[in-house]
Amino acid sequence: MARKANAARPAPNQLDPLIHERLRLGILSALVVQESLTFTELRNLLRTTDGNLSVQARRLEEAGYIVCTKRFVGRKPKSTYRLSAAGRRALEEYLETLSGMLPGVEAVRGTRAAGPLRGAAHPLPSPS
Amino acid sequence: MVELPSVKSVSENLQYIRRTMEAAGQFTAVPGKSMAAVGVAALGGVAANEFLTGAPWSEPHAPALALDVWGIVLALSLAVVGLGVYRKAELMRMPIQAPLIRKLLWGLCPALFLGAVLTNLALATHEFAWLPAIWLGCYGAAIASGGQVSIAPLRYLGVCLLLLAAAAALTPAHMGLTWMALGFGWLHLLFGAYIAWRYHG
Numbered sequence: 233m234a235r236k237a238n239a240a241r242p243a244p245n246q247l248d249p250l251i252h253e254r255l256r257l258g259i260l261s262a263l264v265v266q267e268s269l270t271f272t273e274l275r276n277l278l279r280t281t282d283g284n285l286s287v288q289a290r291r292l293e294e295a296g297y298i299v300c301t302k303r304f305v306g307r308k309p310k311s312t313y314r315l316s317a318a319g320r321r322a323l324e325e326y327l328e329t330l331s332g333m334l335p336g337v338e339a340v341r342g343t344r345a346a347g348p349l350r351g352a353a354h355p356l357p358s359p360s
Numbered sequence: 361m362v363e364l365p366s367v368k369s370v371s372e373n374l375q376y377i378r379r380t381m382e383a384a385g386q387f388t389a390v391p392g393k394s395m396a397a398v399g400v401a402a403l404g405g406v407a408a409n410e411f412l413t414g415a416p417w418s419e420p421h422a423p424a425l426a427l428d429v430w431g432i433v434l435a436l437s438l439a440v441v442g443l444g445v446y447r448k449a450e451l452m453r454m455p456i457q458a459p460l461i462r463k464l465l466w467g468l469c470p471a472l473f474l475g476a477v478l479t480n481l482a483l484a485t486h487e488f489a490w491l492p493a494i495w496l497g498c499y500g501a502a503i504a505s506g507g508q509v510s511i512a513p514l515r516y517l518g519v520c521l522l523l524l525a526a527a528a529a530l531t532p533a534h535m536g537l538t539w540m541a542l543g544f545g546w547l548h549l550l551f552g553a554y555i556a557w558r559y560h561g
Contacts, residue, residue: 254376261377265385266459273457277384327377333370 250295251326255280255288260323263298263315271311289313297322387460387510392556394444398437399548405433406541415536417488426488430495433544448561460509467506471498489533496543497525511559517551 251257258278262269269277275285292298297319301312315323409415409429413422449456475498482490504518521543528539 252373257373257377258380261380262384265381266457268459269384269457277457278380327374330370330373334367334374 247329248322248326250291250297251322253288255284256292257326259285259289259292259313260297260315260319263313264320264323268312268314271313274313292319295319295322384457385460385509387464388559389445389449389456390511390514390555390559391441391444391448392552392554392559392561394440395548395552395555397440397444397552399545399550399552401433401436401440402544402548403541403546405429406537406545410537415489415492415534417491423483423486423488427483451561463509464506467508468502471502471505474498475502489536490529492536492540493525493529496521496528496539500525500543511555513551513555513558517547520547 251260255278259274262274262277271282271285271289274289275282278285289298289300293300295318296316299314299316301314303310303312409426412429413425415426417423417426445456475494478494478498479491482488482494500518500521502518503521504515507514507518524539524543524547528536531539
């Protein structure tokens with residue numbers, strides 16, 4: 233049963249435990265850049281096992297942070313994941329909180345990352 | 361909620377996010393060695409072209425021969441790079457993601473399509489002297505554009521090719537093969553060697 237995304241929303245300046253776990257953080261980070269990724273693509277990208285990815289992805293899905301679409305290609309099932317609006321917002325808040333904890337955050341923001349550390353107001357890139 | 365992490369742990373997390381985003385959004389399986397091999401093939405093409413017909417391909421049978429030579433170089437290059445991409449992706453254990461490939465193709469194809477159209481136009485009007493500038497320019501534009509979703513050296517290679525295309529367009533037609541040797545040959549060798557060294561293969 234999917235729970236509402238903001239049902240367990242962390243208080244300001246607190247890290248969302250759902251995102252803080254390394255693999256779940258990886259899933260959300262990858263889906264911020266790519267509009268959608270298949271299970272296999274995510275597994276290879278994050279270098280994890282089927283079982284681990286499956287469990288962690290399901291937790292994000294239950295929280296409403298990602299959306300999973302299942303279909304069959306021939307006889308093989310194919311799961312495709314997308315980031316939901318709630319997931320994007322949660323990751324943005326997570327990054328904001330995390331960045332606030334880093335004293336020299338400006339130095340990191342100055343890197344060439346096309347990612348979370350560029351700009352404070354809209355830190356996440358939009359998938360094209 | 362999670363305990364407040366240390367500065368080191370925060371920094372590590374941010375770096376992890378950045379690395380993941382870069383890996384997800386960048387086509388990194390660019391095979392440097394294959395690019396260098398393409399450079400060698402192109403230099404062979406220039407030598408064969410010079411030996412068979414020379415530039416600017418104004419002899420009665422020269423255009424067909426020259427096009428045959430460059431057609432072979434193109435086919436060889438595509439095969440070498442395709443195999444190289446596959447092998448490097450395997451080596452890096454990085455997936456060749458469909459969304460990235462789509463983005464890459466959207467970057468590459470428009471300029472390559474334009475190149476095909478202009479080549480056809482040049483052949484139809486017997487304006488063979490324009491071919492080096494067209495090929496270098498359109499290929500350079502494709503690489504610079506496709507490089508947006510790949511590693512930085514590809515974008516610089518694209519820009520260098522565009523500059524050579526401009527040089528080819530502004531200099532006498534008999535210098536066409538020189539610019540092609542520089543662009544398709546030496547630049548690929550140089551950038552290929554750099555990518556192989558800097559990006560592990």
